């Protein structure tokens with residue numbers, strides 16, 4: 001028996017990285033998964049890799065019309081939803097003094113505004129007893145120079161999880177934040193050279209980055225009834241980086 005048998009899950013930004021690893025695991029545990037991403041080719045490839053019980057919906061998680069289209073598709077194909085993992089997010093470094101309006105608007109537009117509307121627009125479809133998880137970042141817990149816009153745009157989630165679970169308690173919908181540290185993904189490859197990656201790894205007690213599947217198992221815990229008594233919490237999966 002799977003931990004998500006018969007459940008319907010939406011995962012935004014699910015065509016690569018930890019969310020793709022999560023989508024594969026959710027399907028292996030019995031769910032039907034809707035994944036999103038902006039690039040159609042990457043979406044098609046992810047759907048191919050997952051292989052079954054998956055629907056790819058092209059779209060930008062920062063675009064409210066795209067979010068409407070996503071949920072129209074979920075409603076048409078499955079009628080309702082049990083698990084929402086708002087994972088689409090991103091950032092780029094900029095030191096205070098050099099931050100542009102465009103950088104602020106882009107990353108708050110996706111990580112904060114996009115996440116809020118991803119959750120709000122899902123509400124009419126979410127079944128009672130459902131689980132919402134949002135991908136934060138341990139950048140919000142540390143003091144990494146250059147990452148204030150990114151950290152700020154993710155830090156809102158901890159407040160939202162607590163307020164929303166209170167607003168949704170009559171529907172028994174749980175809201176948690178999954179907070180990864182450095183994880184080896186395509187985005188990492190794009191952003192950081194080898195020396196920067198080694199510098200980040202020197203901050204991790206075990207000396208090497210997380211793997212996408214190590215975040216996927218934490219996401220499965222929060223998505224499934226294994227975490228039925230966990231609500232409004234931040235699960236930090238960063239190998240202890242911000243604990244020491």
Ligand SMILES: NC(=O)c1ccc[n+]([C@@H]2O[C@H](COP(=O)([O-])OP(=O)(O)OC[C@H]3O[C@@H](n4cnc5c(N)ncnc54)[C@H](OP(=O)(O)O)[C@@H]3O)[C@@H](O)[C@H]2O)c1
Pocket residue numbers: 012013014015016017018019036037038039040042059060061062087088089090091110135136137138179180181182183184185186187188
């Ligand atoms: N990697 C890390 O070390 C790390 C650490 C802490 C937190 N995080 C957070 O974890 C989440 C996933 O990061 P990742 O590194 O696994 O992934 P990633 O390699 O950056 O990409 C993940 C996916 O998100 C999609 N995506 C990006 N922007 C999107 C948008 N506006 N709308 C819809 N989909 C979008 C990408 O596809 P398209 O480009 O085709 O849209 C891709 O499928 C993000 O929220 C990130 O901030 C990452």
